[in-house]
Ligand SMILES: Nc1ncnc2c1ncn2[C@@H]1O[C@H](COP(=O)(O)OP(=O)(O)OP(=O)(O)O)[C@@H](O)[C@H]1O
């Protein structure tokens with residue numbers, strides 16, 4: 001398709017005048033029927049690179065995505081834009097709802113699926129009857145055991161793809177190292193057109209603050225927030241901490257609106273909080289990583305890490321929420337010596353210990369002793385090695401130790417970045433690319449940036465209307 | 480006011496008779512004959528099903544607080560008021576709850592109302608891109624249907640505006656403001672109970688109860704003036720009671736509010752036998768309906784004993800066999816109950 005024609009459709013369906021960097025070349029590769037492996041930075045508009053081809057081709061595009069909330073958000077955005085022939089197929093549906101979607105597949109242009117749905121032969125039987133024009137894997141680093149979010153249920157996607165008649169494939173990620181890219185290619189054993197763009201974000205200034213005590217951490221937090229009222233995210237690794245710090249900040253900043261968000265809340269409350277943040281009605285959100293992926297708010301100016309994440313990739317994803325409008329933004333990580341014990345502890349919970357492995361193999365009832373990820377890991381390894389002649393226990397133990405080593409290395413990688421005395425931008429993106437773009441604003445604390453001097457241009461202010469009668473008139477546009 | 484203090488007068492109602500947890504079951508609207516019966520026996524029917532999502536933890540915390548404050552004690556696991564507790568038992572918090580009638584439909588009604596307002600408000604402002612406040616597809620479908628059938632956007636939403644205006648005017652200023660804060664529209668997104676509580680320095684559960692009370696007032700007002708709320712009344716889910724005859728339903732509502740058969744007879748100007756028929760119908764169709772008020776356990780056992788010998792017996796024979804000590808009404812109630820138990824068994 002010629003260039004101006006593609007732009008015409010971009011405008012027609014999405015209301016954008018021009019493509020962002022990289023979008024067009026990926027779309028052209030997909031439309032030409034090439035298997036495509038592409039990287040683009042966070043917030044660069046990867047979604048459109050499969051949404052547009054899906055709308056322009058006959059048949060159905062299947063998108064595999066790791067997070068339910070992410071899929072649901074994407075579908076909402078599309079529906080709000082008037083693009084209606086989209087659906088999700090996830091474990092959130094009951095069998096009745098699922099069947100309804102399956103019965104109407106011929107009406108669907110874009111189907112978001114969780115990987116485990118594609119393991120169900122019932123679902124596959126319906127999908128096989130459709131003309132699948134493209135098969136898309138979003139967040140494709142989940143396929144690689146070198147990736148930070150290795151998901152065992154992604155590892156059957158090659159079989160799924162074959163069963164669907166090998167339609168053109170598109171694998172997308174913002175955080176795929178060479179190793180991860182190679183894993184993806186090997187997994188499908190197909191030839192790929194690689195479209196690799198650098199993933200650094202030149203409008204985000206990077207900084208780390210070392211603190212000695214919790215009190216000092218809180219003082220630094222206060223100092224950052226004091227500057228100005230602006231859309232801010234603060235990341236925590238613990239639900240409880242996100243709440244308690246939220247309450248503390250509410251006391252300190254009575255005229256700001258501050259809320260917390262984590263996976264332990266009612267889904268309706270989570271929706272409300274997310275929307276309030278979108279509408280600039282909340283200034284600060286104290287959240288766990290349950291908030292983040294899929295959050296696409298243009299004007300987040302400040303992303304603070306109260307706790308360090310467990311690898312560089314997660315960090316890149318999480319600060320990637322900042323400055324999606326391209327304007328100056330700051331990412332600041334607060335580090336207290338010993339903070340790494342939390343991620344080290346968390347990886348312990350992700351993988352089974354020896355005792356769990358042997359109990360699992362002896363088919364003991366472990367239902368409330370294993371975390372979900374431990375259980376998934378064990379089930380997958382047991383099935384995969386079912387016919388192996390070697391001792392199953394040792395095989396699984398070995399795989400577990402390998403994964404553990406990878407995870408520990410990742411934490412250490414992040415710690416090295418925290419302690420580096422070189423340019424943080426260079427170090428952060430080193431394993432993804434050779435060079436970084438010239439930063440558009442300040443680079444990082446190692447390159448002379450001082451948080452205290454940080455100046456911000458914009459000012460969002462929102463004041464909540466409390467009087468019911470005024471509100472009622474506003475709701476109905478009567479003044 | 481804290482939730483625990485609000486709870487105190489409810490606990491007093493069951494003093495010396497029940498455990499604290501029995502009140503939790505009532506607040507959560509547990510569907511068991513025991514809870515159902517308790518809520519009427521102890522005049523707690525208004526509070527049945529008003530906090531369906533109240534957690535055991537939050538409830539226990541309130542109970543512990545009351546114990547710590549020296550307001551209640553537990554004796555043989557039953558609630559007992561202390562002398563101090565008696566002093567704090569007045570109801571200062573004016574809520575107008577009617578959980579027995581509306582508890583089950585409040586939530587769906589509320590979510591639909593919120594989504595309708597959000598949709599109309601956004602569309603009036605020409606904002607076609609907005610995110611619905613609920614992901615529940617069945618709720619979305621029901622609002623879509625209302626858009627098709629009633630065109631709520633006509634004259635810039637005048638009908639909805641007018642109906643809402645009248646509903647809000649029923650409330651005191653505080654409640655009206657609180658309720659409006661929970662509503663989402665083109666201008667702002669509603670606040671969660673937690674957030675309102677933080678803002679007003681209150682207990683989130685009390686905020687939830689206030690919202691429930693507003694909704695129950697509205698539901699009562701709308702159902703008794705249906706012609707004045709042609710749009711909003713469409714949002715009220717049909718109760719699962721359509722199996723009952725219209726007239727029996729009315730009797731049920733009056734009975735649930737604590738009226739006796741005689742009082743209902745008087746109020747409705749119907750024959751006592753008609754009201755008795757309604758009660759039999761209730762016993763037959765509603766598993767939660769307790770017949771204990773009309774038939775003692777002792778009598779029920781005796782009637783059952785005779786019936787079990789021969790279900791086909793005429794009422795008159797049964798009555799004779801029991802030396803005329805029970806009434807036809809009582810026998811019919813037990814038969815109704817038996818029939819219902821049979822049905823329950825055969826339906827698995
Ligand atoms: N051509 C375009 N012009 C302007 N805005 C665009 C364009 N394409 C996409 N966008 C907007 O950019 C934002 C980010 O897009 P998207 O969510 O697809 O990013 P992403 O690359 O998938 O990011 P992440 O890695 O964080 O998931 C969206 O709000 C989208 O509407």
Ligand SMILES: [Mg+2]
Pocket residue numbers: 046047138
């Ligand atoms: Mg994305």
Ligand SMILES: [Zn+2]
Pocket residue numbers: 422423424425426443444445446447
């Ligand atoms: Zn630098």
